[in-house]
Amino acid sequence: MNFNAKKKRIDDLIKLINYHNKRYYLEDKPEISDAEFDLILRELLELEEENPTLKDPNSPSQKVGGFISKNFQKFKHLEKMYSLENISNKNELEKFIIKIQKTIKDPSFILEPKFDGSSVSITYKDGIYNSAATRGDGSTGEDITANIKTIKNVPLKLLDNAPQGLIEIRGEVIFPLKEFASLNKKLEKSNQAFSNPRNAAAGSLRQLDTKITANRPLIFIPWGLGMSMNLNIETELELILKFKEWGFLILGEFIKADNINFIQEHFEAVLYKRAELDYEIDGLVIKLNNFNDQKILGFTSKYPKWAAAIKFPSMVAKTKVKQITYQIGRTGMITPVAELHEVTLGGVKVRRASLHNFDQIKLLNLNTNDEVLIERAGDVIPKVLKVSKKINSTKFKLPTKCPSCKSLLSKEGSYLFCKETNCIEVLKRKVAYLASKKCFNIVGLGESIVDNLVSSNIIKDIPDVFSLKKNKLLELEGFGEKLAENLILEINNKKTIPLAKFISSLGIRHVGENISNLLAKNFVNIDKISSAKENQIESVDGIGTEIAKSVVEYFSVNKNKEEIKTMLDSGIKISKDSLIEGDKFLGKSICITGKLKNYSREELSNIIVKQQGKVVSSVSKNTDILISGENSGSKLEKAKSLNIKVMNVNQFLNL
Known part of the structure; x- marks a missing residue:
């Protein structure tokens, strides 16, 4: 790349980053993921480092990210609110520590979670809540005093030994994952769903109606100080203890560290535990523990020199789509899947990515041979984020027939369904689920054996599972006398089942473990469930209109009722365990x-x-x-x- 091409690329990247910063900070409507943004920013940083004469003083690399909305009053921070420099690998971590060691002898560090939320600054005067603001551009933010005041865990008066004078407490407002999922479910109906919990937190803080903010389950977690008067503490660890004394909530571990191996081990341990948390973190923050050491090192125009964010490994990569295939679920739902050229994400080899539904394909404008950006978050199935390049694409056509039984598909919203009651693939998935731990827990009846039994026409419907004969099993390749006897014995031993698990085994659309438990608890037996009206089912706390309608529709189909009768006639017994035994925890x-x-x-x-x-x-x-x-x-x-x-x-x- 020649000089002019490099200058043009830097200019283009600056415009692109500024655009996405505006979408992210000001409008709370990001168009790309954090990982994608980091790729763009990293390219800019590398180009600027290689070509220092091309570095623009107004580059995003030189400024604290953020914008100030016109909907709120401006608020001047007493002390600047900095961003953190990112560390992406062990080499960068070593460089960061070595650089500090050149100035500070035997530095001691503190490691803490990097919460993925919205950064704010809260000012207290003589221990009393005074004001609050967003980070903004670091010097000036938006006045959100009224909104922060509604967050239930923000103390309006600091407890024990509150400092006199002014103190700015910096922290993160986060949106718990469970509550985020619940909120988005409600907002999806009006197409106002948030893309992630962080944007839900930021959007909730920017409400002009404080009642909306008050009704959101936001949590404030303190992580640092701005201006502080009359505060006699020397380390970050002492500060965390002070936060607790004053009445703030502290989440996660705050660990002292003094060598890179321990830091790396702790980082990997947190990365492993990340999926268990009810809030999002996107890495660790490493800081010098001693405040005097921090003062010696000082700041750049954008970052403190004594702290950085150790980011979790990128879960985004580019690859090509080989073809789009389909999975058929136990309810007949057809899910499109992108078959990919193999790529490694977070140490895991990825060959497939979920496309969720057919509207998603249309939204992405996805076709075979496209180069795509894929993301893997936690342990979930990778998903396609966007098409990055069109390469001799073969246009995707929406299927009209079931890939298995060739019957016409039914479109319901964004989803396609096979409604053919005799579809072999649907039957395979139903039988596999029925045999799983969530239902009858039939050990030895795994997916491969189920596929074999259904394909060989030995199992033609659900009740056939409970009337399998040894001689039929022996006809199948791989089945010997002992294996056949053990499977039949196992099936006979599992014919007694709680009502909730029996309901779950039926494959009713929208009815999994939780809904099955609610139905069992409120209707006591299968006859009462099968004869219940839609309004009776909907009256159960936790069951909505769509689920109630699905249950009634299932029991209105004669084939389904006949299958249940045949199962019960074959010796299936619904145990008393499925009945309510008392009310010790009623309402708890x-x-x-x-x-x-x-x-x-x-x-x-x-x-x-x-x-x-x-x-x-x-x-x-x-x-x-x-x-x-x-x-x-x-x-x-x-x-x-x-x-x-x-x-x-x-x-x-x-x-």
């Missing part, structure tokens, strides 16, 4: 966390449900009890901060 929301002794989560959940309690996956102000095992982590911390009753398994069982 109970969360289970950590490694449990003597009991599995499923066993404890069954005990709670039988006593009319509700099992929840995250801790919130509405949680009544947290059952805590070993290594409980963030849920235990949050429960303590919210004064929620915490007990071990034995204490819980003795209630």
Whole structure:
């Protein structure tokens, strides 16, 4: 690339980054993921480093990211609110530490979570809440005093030994994942859903109506100071203890570290635990622990020289689409899948990516042979973010027939369904789910054997599972006498099943474990469920119109009713375990966390449900009890901060 080409590329990147910064900070409507943005910014930084004479003083690399909305009053920070420099690998971490060691002898560091939310600054005067603002451009933000005041865990008066004078407490406003999913479900109906929890937090803070902010389950986590008067502390660790004393919530671990190997080990441990958290983090923050050492190093125009963000490895990569194939689910839903040229993401080899539904293909303008950007977040199936280049694309055509039985597909919203009751692929998925741990738990009846049995016409419908004959199994390749006998014995031993699991095994659309439990709890037996009216089902707390309609539709089909009758006639018994045994936990929301002794989560959940309690996956102000095992982590911390009753398994069982 010659000089002029490099200058043009730098100018183009600056314009592109400024555009996306505006979409991100000002409008809360990002068009690209964090990983994509980091790729663009990194390209700019590398070009500027290689060509210092081309560095523009107004480049985004020289400024704190952020914009100020015209909808709010401007607010001048007492002290500048800086961004953090990113560290993306071990070499960059080594450089960061070595650079500090040149000035500071035997530096001690603190490691803390990098919360993925919206950064704000809260000012207290003589210990009383005074004002609050967004980061903005670092010097000036937006006045969100009224909105921050509505966040339930923000103290309006600092507790023990509150400092006199002015103090700016910097921190992150985050949106818990469980509540984010719930909010987005409501907002999807009006096409106002947020793209991620961070944008939900930022959007909630920028509401002109404070009632909307107050109704959002926002959490404020302090991580630093701006202006501080009359505060006699020397280290970051002391500051964290002060935050706790003053009444702030502290989440995650704050660890002292003095060598790169320990830092790397802790980083990898947090990366491993990341998926268990009820809030998003996108890395660790490393800081010098001692405030005097921080003062010696000072700041650049954009970053503190004594702190940086160690970012989690990029989960974004480019590859090509080989073809678009289809998966058929147990409800007949057809899901498109992008078959990819192999690429490695976060150490995992990826050959396929979910496309979710057919509207997504249209939105992406995706075709075979396209070069695409894919993302893998946590342990979920990778997804296609965008088409990065068109290369001899073959235009995708929406299928009209089921790829298995060739019957006409039915379009419902963004989804396509095979409604043919005799579709072999749908039957395979139904039988595999019925045999899984979530239903009958038939050990030995895995997907490959199910495929073989259905393809060989030995299983022609669901009830056939419970009337399998040894001589038929022996006809299949790979089945010997012992294997056939063991499978039939296993099936016969699993013919007694709780009502909730029986309901789940039927393959009713929208009805999984949770809805099955609600139906079992409220209707007691299968006859009452099958004869229930739509309004009766919808009256159950936690069941909406769409689910109620789906249940009624299922039981209106004669084939489905006949299959249930045949299953019961073949010896299936719905156990008394499916019935409610009492009301000890009626109206109680109970969360289970950590490694449990003597009991599995499923066993404890069954005990709670039988006593009319509700099992929840995250801790919130509405949680009544947290059952805590070993290594409980963030849920235990949050429960303590919210004064929620915490007990071990034995204490819980003795209630």
